[in-house]
Amino acid sequence: MTKIESKAIGFIKKYILLFLLGAITILAVFIRICGMDFQSDDFNSFLNPWWGIIKYNDFTGLAAQVGNYNIPYQVIIYLMTLLPLNALYAYKIVSIIFDFVLAISTAMLVYSFAKNNRRLKAILTYSAVLLSATVIFNSSFWAQCDSIYTSFIILAILFLHKDKPIASFVFIGIAFAFKLQTVFIIPVLLYYWISTKKISILHFFIIPAVDVMMCLPAIIMGRPFSDIITIYAEQTDYGKLIQMNCPNFYALICDGNDMTYYYLFKQFSVFLTIAVLGIMMCIIIYKKVDLKNLETFLLTTAWTVFTCIMFLSSMHERYGYLLDIILIVYAAVSAKHLWIPIVSTLISLRGYCYYLFSYELVSLKVTAIICTALYVYITFLLIKTIFRAKSSDNVFAKTI
Numbered sequence: 001m002t003k004i005e006s007k008a009i010g011f012i013k014k015y016i017l018l019f020l021l022g023a024i025t026i027l028a029v030f031i032r033i034c035g036m037d038f039q040s041d042d043f044n045s046f047l048n049p050w051w052g053i054i055k056y057n058d059f060t061g062l063a064a065q066v067g068n069y070n071i072p073y074q075v076i077i078y079l080m081t082l083l084p085l086n087a088l089y090a091y092k093i094v095s096i097i098f099d100f101v102l103a104i105s106t107a108m109l110v111y112s113f114a115k116n117n118r119r120l121k122a123i124l125t126y127s128a129v130l131l132s133a134t135v136i137f138n139s140s141f142w143a144q145c146d147s148i149y150t151s152f153i154i155l156a157i158l159f160l161h162k163d164k165p166i167a168s169f170v171f172i173g174i175a176f177a178f179k180l181q182t183v184f185i186i187p188v189l190l191y192y193w194i195s196t197k198k199i200s201i202l203h204f205f206i207i208p209a210v211d212v213m214m215c216l217p218a219i220i221m222g223r224p225f226s227d228i229i230t231i232y233a234e235q236t237d238y239g240k241l242i243q244m245n246c247p248n249f250y251a252l253i254c255d256g257n258d259m260t261y262y263y264l265f266k267q268f269s270v271f272l273t274i275a276v277l278g279i280m281m282c283i284i285i286y287k288k289v290d291l292k293n294l295e296t297f298l299l300t301t302a303w304t305v306f307t308c309i310m311f312l313s314s315m316h317e318r319y320g321y322l323l324d325i326i327l328i329v330y331a332a333v334s335a336k337h338l339w340i341p342i343v344s345t346l347i348s349l350r351g352y353c354y355y356l357f358s359y360e361l362v363s364l365k366v367t368a369i370i371c372t373a374l375y376v377y378i379t380f381l382l383i384k385t386i387f388r389a390k391s392s393d394n395v396f397a398k399t400i
């Protein structure tokens with residue numbers, strides 16, 4: 001081996017993680033380019049017509065609601081109409097940018113709290129998020145924007161565990177301003193409030209305050225203030241189906257396409273979800289669970305989000321997006337149960353393939369059985385973690 005070859009190999013070995021980071025980034029970009037021309041039914045039926053209306057009405061059009069997305073996302077789309085881009089690429093570029101924000105945020109969280117091999121775990125987390133099939137399909141194929149609110153939730157968790165609650169709740173407020181599904185993690189914030197006494201109930205008022213501030217452009221243009229509330233209120237009643245291609249509890253017991261079950265189970269679903277979450281709150285209070293432990297917090301967060309998806313009505317297949325990301329971060333931080341985010345992502349992938357490509361390898365009913373089994377296991381894992389933790393230092397449970 002020549003001296004030049006030896007130096008080259010030494011250089012590669014020294015910076016191998018950076019080379020891996022660069023290669024993953026380039027690969028992620030090229031994979032997303034492959035999906036840029038794909039037009040989903042959502043794009044053709046909703047997103048593209050909304051773009052036309054927003055572009056035609058210009059900035060003054062913010063005075064009226066277009067579609068069922070909240071105002072901040074409409075503002076982003078308005079800004080994108082000012083660029084020389086067609087609607088399809090504009091929607092996808094916004095979402096893809098936030099794919100990278102999400103990947104960087106998750107890497108920062110893992111790097112900050114991993115016990116060892118922090119750089120490697122952070123890069124692997126970054127890679128897992130960017131190359132996750134559902135993250136790719138959500139943005140570059142479906143033109144959906146779930147990476148936006150999820151990015152801010154991850155940042156909120158990061159700042160919460162750095163004892164910066166104001167910044168954390170500002171990020172939660174931003175996430176909520178983009179997606180109603182942010183409420184899935186509100187219960188775990190209540191658990192954290194009770195468990196750690198590190199935050200005040202007053203911090204929760206930051207969330208609606210940030211939402212209002214982000215909606216001000218439309219309010220200034222004459223939009224009724226009540227729209228800030230009614231947009232999300234109407235979303236909860238959209239579709240009038242008990243589940244929408246989501247393999248949850250209701251996919252096991254009834255036909256989700258029959259509107260009869262929506263009216264039969266809608267109120268029941270809310271009370272059932274509150275009851276299950278309330279039982280967990282009682283357990284956390286009784287066992288004095290330390291949610292300052294990030295591993296325990298992430299597992300509790302995953303269980304809380306999963307509970308909402310499993311038992312609330314009108315859940316879409318995309319609503320597992322946040323759960324999949326939380327489980328990836330949990331597996332990276334704890335270095336345990338690496339198979340859980342894989343199974344969770346595959347469950348979500350079934351819904352994406354069915355909606356985007358009309359392909360169904362596994363039926364919704366069978367997927368619901370697998371999903372329920374995973375929920376039961378995560379519940380068992382959380383209970384085991386809580387009851388095995390020592391009251392003095394709350395040692396995280398051993399791998400099952």
